[in-house]
Amino acid sequence: MKLSKDIHAFQERLGHDFADPELLIRALTHPSVSSPNRQDNQRLEFLGDRVLGLVMATALLDHDRQATEGQLAPRFNALVRKEACADVAREIDIGAVLKLGRSEMLSGGRRKQALLGDAMEAVIAAVYKDAGFEAAQAVILRLWGKRVGTVDEDARDPKTSLQEYVQARRQPPPAYVLVARSGPDHEPVFTIAARLQDGTEEQATAGSKRLAEQAAAKALLTKLEQKS
Missing domain, CATH: 3.30.160.20 (Double Stranded RNA Binding Domain)
Known part of the structure; x- marks a missing residue:
C-alpha cells in the first residue's frame, strides 16, 4: 500500500514504520468518514486504551517501587486520561493526518480534545497489532517521555x-x-x-x-x- 508523504512523515513522528499500513489508516479514520468498505478507529481505540493502561501501570511501578496503591492510582489516572492522550496527539500532530467527514472538518475536528485522544489510543493499538506489545510499549514510553517521572506526587482531581x-x-x-x-x-x-x-x-x-x-x-x- 502506497502512503502519502503526510502519512510517512507522521510515521517518523510516531517512531514506528508499519508493516501493515492499513492498520495505521484505520487508526486515523474517524467514524464520520467510515463506510462499509472503510473501517473506523473505534475498535482500535478500545484496545489502545487497555494497552496504554498496562504500559503506564508497569512504568509507574518500576519508577517508584515504594509507592502505595493509593499513591499510584491518581498518577495512573493522570497519565491515561483523555487530556493526556490529546496532549501527546498534539505533540505528534495527529490532527494533520486524521481522516474526517466534512461536518467534523468544518467544526474544527482536528483540534477537538476528545477526538485527538481517541485517535491517539487507536494509533497505539495499531502499533500493538502491527508489531506486538514491546513495540507499542517503546512508542508509548518515548511519547509520554518524562510524564511518568514528573506526574504530580498527588495527582488527585x-x-x-x-x-x-x-x-x-x-x-x-x-x-x-x-x-x-x-x-x-x-x-x-x-x-x-x-x-x-x-x-x-x-x-x-x-x-x-x-x-x-x-x-x-x-x-x-x-x-x-x-x-x-
Whole structure:
C-alpha cells in the first residue's frame, strides 16, 4: 500500500514504520468518514486504551517501587486520561493526518480534545497489532517521555482535594457556577467559579466545563491553604 508523504512523515513522528499500513489508516479514520468498505478507529481505540493502561501501570511501578496503591492510582489516572492522550496527539500532530467527514472538518475536528485522544489510543493499538506489545510499549514510553517521572506526587482531581479540604473543616461542599460561555459552538470557552458558602471563590477559564471546574478548584484550594 502506497502512503502519502503526510502519512510517512507522521510515521517518523510516531517512531514506528508499519508493516501493515492499513492498520495505521484505520487508526486515523474517524467514524464520520467510515463506510462499509472503510473501517473506523473505534475498535482500535478500545484496545489502545487497555494497552496504554498496562504500559503506564508497569512504568509507574518500576519508577517508584515504594509507592502505595493509593499513591499510584491518581498518577495512573493522570497519565491515561483523555487530556493526556490529546496532549501527546498534539505533540505528534495527529490532527494533520486524521481522516474526517466534512461536518467534523468544518467544526474544527482536528483540534477537538476528545477526538485527538481517541485517535491517539487507536494509533497505539495499531502499533500493538502491527508489531506486538514491546513495540507499542517503546512508542508509548518515548511519547509520554518524562510524564511518568514528573506526574504530580498527588495527582488527585483538584475537585476531590478541595472537597476533602472543606469537609475536614465541617464546611459544605463547594458549588461550581457557570460564569460565562464564549466562542463558537465547535470551540467553546467556559468560565467557571468554584464558590464556598461564605462567598469565597476563584474563577478559571478553559475549553471544557470539566477542565474549567478543575482549574477553579485548584486555584481556590491554593488560596485556602495560603490563608491557613
